[in-house]
Amino acid sequence: MSTQYRVAVVGATGAVGQEMRRTLARLNFPISDLVCLASAKSAGKELDFGTATVTCQELREDSFKGVDLALFSAGGAVSTRFAPIARDSGCVVVDNSSAWRMDPSVPLLVPEVNPQDADRHSGIIANPNCSTIQMVVALKPLHDAARITRVVVSTYQAVSGTGAKAMAELRRQVEELQRGTDARPEVYPHQIAFNCLPHIDVFLDDGSTKEEQKMVDETRKIMGDSTLKVTATCVRVPVCNGHSESVNVELAEDLSPQEARALLSATPGVIVEDDPATQLYPLAIRASGTDPVYVGRIRRDPTVTHGLNLWVVADNLLKGAALNAVQIAQLLDQRGLIRVPR
Amino acid sequence: MSTQYRVAVVGATGAVGQEMRRTLARLNFPISDLVCLASAKSAGKELDFGTATVTCQELREDSFKGVDLALFSAGGAVSTRFAPIARDSGCVVVDNSSAWRMDPSVPLLVPEVNPQDADRHSGIIANPNCSTIQMVVALKPLHDAARITRVVVSTYQAVSGTGAKAMAELRRQVEELQRGTDARPEVYPHQIAFNCLPHIDVFLDDGSTKEEQKMVDETRKIMGDSTLKVTATCVRVPVCNGHSESVNVELAEDLSPQEARALLSATPGVIVEDDPATQLYPLAIRASGTDPVYVGRIRRDPTVTHGLNLWVVADNLLKGAALNAVQIAQLLDQRGLIRVPR
Numbered sequence: 001m002s003t004q005y006r007v008a009v010v011g012a013t014g015a016v017g018q019e020m021r022r023t024l025a026r027l028n029f030p031i032s033d034l035v036c037l038a039s040a041k042s043a044g045k046e047l048d049f050g051t052a053t054v055t056c057q058e059l060r061e062d063s064f065k066g067v068d069l070a071l072f073s074a075g076g077a078v079s080t081r082f083a084p085i086a087r088d089s090g091c092v093v094v095d096n097s098s099a100w101r102m103d104p105s106v107p108l109l110v111p112e113v114n115p116q117d118a119d120r121h122s123g124i125i126a127n128p129n130c131s132t133i134q135m136v137v138a139l140k141p142l143h144d145a146a147r148i149t150r151v152v153v154s155t156y157q158a159v160s161g162t163g164a165k166a167m168a169e170l171r172r173q174v175e176e177l178q179r180g181t182d183a184r185p186e187v188y189p190h191q192i193a194f195n196c197l198p199h200i201d202v203f204l205d206d207g208s209t210k211e212e213q214k215m216v217d218e219t220r221k222i223m224g225d226s227t228l229k230v231t232a233t234c235v236r237v238p239v240c241n242g243h244s245e246s247v248n249v250e251l252a253e254d255l256s257p258q259e260a261r262a263l264l265s266a267t268p269g270v271i272v273e274d275d276p277a278t279q280l281y282p283l284a285i286r287a288s289g290t291d292p293v294y295v296g297r298i299r300r301d302p303t304v305t306h307g308l309n310l311w312v313v314a315d316n317l318l319k320g321a322a323l324n325a326v327q328i329a330q331l332l333d334q335r336g337l338i339r340v341p342r
Numbered sequence: 343m344s345t346q347y348r349v350a351v352v353g354a355t356g357a358v359g360q361e362m363r364r365t366l367a368r369l370n371f372p373i374s375d376l377v378c379l380a381s382a383k384s385a386g387k388e389l390d391f392g393t394a395t396v397t398c399q400e401l402r403e404d405s406f407k408g409v410d411l412a413l414f415s416a417g418g419a420v421s422t423r424f425a426p427i428a429r430d431s432g433c434v435v436v437d438n439s440s441a442w443r444m445d446p447s448v449p450l451l452v453p454e455v456n457p458q459d460a461d462r463h464s465g466i467i468a469n470p471n472c473s474t475i476q477m478v479v480a481l482k483p484l485h486d487a488a489r490i491t492r493v494v495v496s497t498y499q500a501v502s503g504t505g506a507k508a509m510a511e512l513r514r515q516v517e518e519l520q521r522g523t524d525a526r527p528e529v530y531p532h533q534i535a536f537n538c539l540p541h542i543d544v545f546l547d548d549g550s551t552k553e554e555q556k557m558v559d560e561t562r563k564i565m566g567d568s569t570l571k572v573t574a575t576c577v578r579v580p581v582c583n584g585h586s587e588s589v590n591v592e593l594a595e596d597l598s599p600q601e602a603r604a605l606l607s608a609t610p611g612v613i614v615e616d617d618p619a620t621q622l623y624p625l626a627i628r629a630s631g632t633d634p635v636y637v638g639r640i641r642r643d644p645t646v647t648h649g650l651n652l653w654v655v656a657d658n659l660l661k662g663a664a665l666n667a668v669q670i671a672q673l674l675d676q677r678g679l680i681r682v683p684r
Contacts, residue, residue: 150645150646152494152590152643152645154496154575154588156498156538156577156579174516174520175520178516178517189621190621190625190627191627194580194581194582194626194627195581195625195626195627196498196579196581196586196625196626197625198586198588198623198624198638198639198653199621199623203618203619206641206642207599207618207639207640207641207642208641229645229646230645231590231643231644231645231649231651233496233588233590233639233651233653235498235586235588237498237538237579237580238536238579238580238581239536239537239538239580240536244538244540244577246496246540246575246577246588248494248573248575248590257549276545276549277545279531279532279541281540281541282540283532283537283538283539284536284537284538285532285533285536285537296540297540297549297575298549299548299549299550300548300549301494301573302573303492303494303571303572303573304492304571307573309573309575311540311575
């Protein structure tokens with residue numbers, strides 16, 4: 001019988017926190033006790049966990065005493081402050097924010113891609129950006145087979161990636177426009193209903209956004225290849241849940257669409273949906289609520305010596321966030337790594 | 343005083359036909375008489391033309407007698423059959439379908455890009471695909487300055503490009519989902535509301551769609567450069583009107599984002615919206631109902647020697663269709679080319 005852990009979810013009431021609770025229960029993660037943590041205003045709320053309910057507690061410096069593992073999804077500021085506190089009290093942290101991802105001492109993990117990096121953790125493990133996770137799951141088998149040299153990616157990202165308030169904003173704006181009134185933007189700088197916003201996270205000095213830079217930096221770190229060239233354009237679209245990505249790949253060696261399909265079909269966590277004759281290709285509405293990364297529209301790009309185009313779709317709250325975090329926890333459990341190295 | 347023309351609009355009741363009537367009136371195209379043509383079931387309908395109304399007539403083989411110029415937007419089958427009939431009765435055809443675009447004897451015109459090609463017309467001039475038009479308007483000044491060698495484009499295309507029925511389908515599906523019922527697909531093969539469909543026009547043998555192949559072939563023909571490499575992924579998004587495009591460009595020579603902005607700002611028909619500090623970038627909802635091609639998010643792509651990323655947005659019914667057709671008519675008028683060469 002496996003060890004049972006005392007597990008905390010930090011940000012337990014948020015869109016990702018809710019999926020973390022559901023996924024821990026659904027995958028039967030060995031939990032003796034679930035601690036739900038959030039801001040003071042959520043303290044006292046009763047939160048679902050499987051068939052039970054757990055009372056939400058306010059996140060405090062002493063919240064991690066006796067906790068073995070904490071899944072954080074409460075934003076960068078909370079992670080920056082509380083992840084070291086948790087680790088110092090002996091709790092292993094799987095952090096969904098961007099705060100620790102590029103720290104050289106912190107593994108950035110996608111279990112299908114770089115499980116070996118788990119071994120060198122020192123108490124904090126980072127969960128990558130949602131857009132990056134689904135892309136690297138699709139790219140890894142192609143990289144192993146024919147070495148990817150350059151990626152040009154454009155994303156079609158759902159509002160759920162911003163959180164529950166953004167999902168409500170999309171619904172509200174649709175109703176406002178149906179009533180003939182202006183669609184009032186609050187969460188986003190501009191109307192998201194029936195519109196596309198080429199702006200996710202903050203702008204950087206070079207004109208890219210932080211989301212775009214994350215896809216560059218995190219892809220290299222996860223794939224363990226600092227020479228891999230990635231350029232990204234990240235776009236919010238009026239989709240409730242499920243990110244889609246148009247991925248153009250240049251390879252060092254030849255890889256036919258047939259070979260790519262065979263490799264991807266044999267990859268754990270990937271489902272190939274690619275049959276134009278039956279109008280089968282990955283769709284956000286079908287991916288939403290499911291675990292796999294879906295890949296389709298696999299075809300040659302004849303404008304380079306060895307090129308492919310792909311369409312990659314996944315549930316950004318599940319594989320892009322909560323599921324990947326719980327899969328990291330499972331990996332740590334299997335390897336006996338749910339302990340902070342001294 | 344300029345010549346006045348007898349002008350026909352074929353497909354006068356459709357989404358593009360309506361914009362053709364509006365644009366002809368708004369730009370004061372010199373018209374002595376407007377003939378509105380459509381299928382038998384629309385015959386007798388009263389259609390707006392400026393402050394007047396015109397009775398729609400059934401399209402027939404003798405519809406073009408005495409007509410100087412016809413703007414066609416009634417699908418490929420109608421254009422294939424009736425454009426030669428119109429031309430043979432001395433009527434110059436500007437055709438919005440894809441039927442004639444790749445015919446070597448037919449100029450494919452974007453007046454800002456290749457006006458010189460008008461001179462060699464033999465009675466039929468083709469209006470390019472909507473996605474192609476807005477892209478080539480943005481690319482031409484960059485190509486002239488630093489020679490574009492390769493383009494990787496992913497599109498975010500509005501439902502209005504499919505026509506009035508698709509616009510109604512998006513509205514209806516949104517309401518169905520609000521009521522908690524399934525969103526029934528009729529025009530599209532899958533639900534378009536809150537979803538992205540990587541499928542526009544029919545699939546070809548190589549796994550690409552005809553829309554994607556159009557962007558490749560038409561861009562080369564309009565730019566007059568058969569060596570220009572283009573790979574496209576075309577995606578329908580739940581936007582009512584206004585196509586957006588993520589365009590990655592490789593150049594033969596260096597061109598800084600600043601230089602690209604200056605070149606584009608000086609290009610007729612282009613408006614540069616590119617100020618991250620004020621969250622200014624092109625948006626479909628703002629482009630909708632307006633004439634320009636908007637370009638923003640201009641930044642270096644450091645993964646190639648000379649690379650840029652752009653975000654290009656335009657009203658697909660206006661610059662992408664009706665406006666470009668009327669601008670072709672204006673160009674023909676200015677050059678005395680509204681006559682079928684014998």
